[in-house]
Amino acid sequence: MVQIAGTLLHPRFSSRALRMALHDVVLVPGDGIGPEVARAVQRILGAAGAPLRWHEHPAGLAALEQGLEVLPASTVEAIRETGVALKGPCTTPVGEGFGSVNVRLRKTLDLYAALRPVRNLAGVRSRYADIDLVVVRENTEGLYSGVENEITPGVVTSLKVATERACERIARFALHYARSRGRHRVTIFHKANIMKLTDGLFLRIARRVHDAEFPEIELDALIIDAGCMKLVQEPSRFDVLLMENLYGDVVSDLCAGLVGGLGVVPGANLGEGCAVFEAVHGSAPDLAGQDRANPLALLMSAVMLLNHLAEVRADPRCHAIAATIRGAYDRALACGETTADIGGRLGTQAFAEAVVARLG
Ligand code: NAI
Numbered sequence: 001m002v003q004i005a006g007t008l009l010h011p012r013f014s015s016r017a018l019r020m021a022l023h024d025v026v027l028v029p030g031d032g033i034g035p036e037v038a039r040a041v042q043r044i045l046g047a048a049g050a051p052l053r054w055h056e057h058p059a060g061l062a063a064l065e066q067g068l069e070v071l072p073a074s075t076v077e078a079i080r081e082t083g084v085a086l087k088g089p090c091t092t093p094v095g096e097g098f099g100s101v102n103v104r105l106r107k108t109l110d111l112y113a114a115l116r117p118v119r120n121l122a123g124v125r126s127r128y129a130d131i132d133l134v135v136v137r138e139n140t141e142g143l144y145s146g147v148e149n150e151i152t153p154g155v156v157t158s159l160k161v162a163t164e165r166a167c168e169r170i171a172r173f174a175l176h177y178a179r180s181r182g183r184h185r186v187t188i189f190h191k192a193n194i195m196k197l198t199d200g201l202f203l204r205i206a207r208r209v210h211d212a213e214f215p216e217i218e219l220d221a222l223i224i225d226a227g228c229m230k231l232v233q234e235p236s237r238f239d240v241l242l243m244e245n246l247y248g249d250v251v252s253d254l255c256a257g258l259v260g261g262l263g264v265v266p267g268a269n270l271g272e273g274c275a276v277f278e279a280v281h282g283s284a285p286d287l288a289g290q291d292r293a294n295p296l297a298l299l300m301s302a303v304m305l306l307n308h309l310a311e312v313r314a315d316p317r318c319h320a321i322a323a324t325i326r327g328a329y330d331r332a333l334a335c336g337e338t339t340a341d342i343g344g345r346l347g348t349q350a351f352a353e354a355v356v357a358r359l360g
Pocket residue numbers: 033088089090091092093102262263278279280281282283284285286287292293294295297341
């Protein structure tokens with residue numbers, strides 16, 4: 001083992017090899033505001049000296065425009081090979097057209113856990129001062145199974161799927177996350193009073209995994225409608241939130257609204273072999289191409305990516321650079337150097353430069 005900055009490194013890295021090594025990361029710029037926020041984030045990561053080698057691959061409308069499939073096999077394969085991607089948002093047509101690229105990518109790569117940390121940021125206005133919670137969303141089934149049928153004209157159905165395997169691994173993920181990050185409570189949001197089989201299974205299995213493996217973590221459960229009311233009344237009482245796919249999608253945006261909006265909430269989609277980091281927000285067609293989008297949520301996702309690399313590749317440089325970037329954007333926010341969505345006057349690329357100026 002080699003020791004650098006107090007961290008034991010995997011034997012396959014000599015300290016010299018580690019100093020030189022670049023991590024291969026796939027970049028999917030995505031649609032709408034995706035390419036502009038991705039460019040801003042690449043600028044900051046480059047200036048901070050992040051040891052990354054980018055491999056750009058299209059998905060979504062951007063792929064269609066290049067005459068490719070909406071989710072090209074080459075994009076999926078590249079993420080499988082590198083194991084890590086930073087992804088911009090991909091547009092999904094409403095009520096018609098192709099299915100969600102995002103949902104398909106998560107299912108194809110079995111990225112079963114979505115992790116979305118939500119916290120107050122100094123300098124970003126919010127009705128609350130002490131929010132620090134994490135939404136853990138099951139990412140592969142529920143109503144997003146995509147199984148919809150027209151039984152007969154005028155009658156359509158949508159299938160909600162829950163399997164023991166998926167319920168068990170997401171419960172274990174959330175409880176393990178709580179334990180490893182020194183968090184104390186996991187709260188399940190559910191609707192098992194109405195969906196007794198599907199949400200009932202989700203709830204029952206989470207309780208079983210908790211009792212058998214994580215008894216020191218406090219586990220509670222709220223029916224989701226009452227849970228949402230409590231979230232907006234007293235968000236600081238929540239620590240880790242665990243829920244199925246659709247609820248997690250909706251509650252993530254609700255939580256973003258508690259801390260300043262979609263411009264400030266990052267995310268990770270995690271599986272056994274791959275990790276795809278992306279902001280909670282979508283492609284924001286109303287802002288696309290105008291240099292008005294906030295790149296912070298994708299930047300925070302990139303900081304999560306660096307911390308992930310620090311862990312799985314045992315590379316302490318990534319951890320240090322993540323901390324430097326975090327300090328730089330915290331200082332920019334504290335000075336009011338932000339984009340318009342959170343009260344500032346900067347454009348997307350000018351915000352990136354404000355962060356770069358504070359990296360030193
Ligand atoms: P959206 O998140 O794109 O936008 C909602 C609102 O938030 C808009 O007013 C937008 O201007 C604002 N907003 C979002 N991100 C922002 C940012 N970085 N800076 C400043 N303001 C920001 O949600 P919407 O409009 O429901 O969806 C648009 C498209 O994005 C749809 O096609 C949807 O399917 C897709 N989408 C993709 C996601 C992904 O790729 N992971 C996630 C959510 C939606």
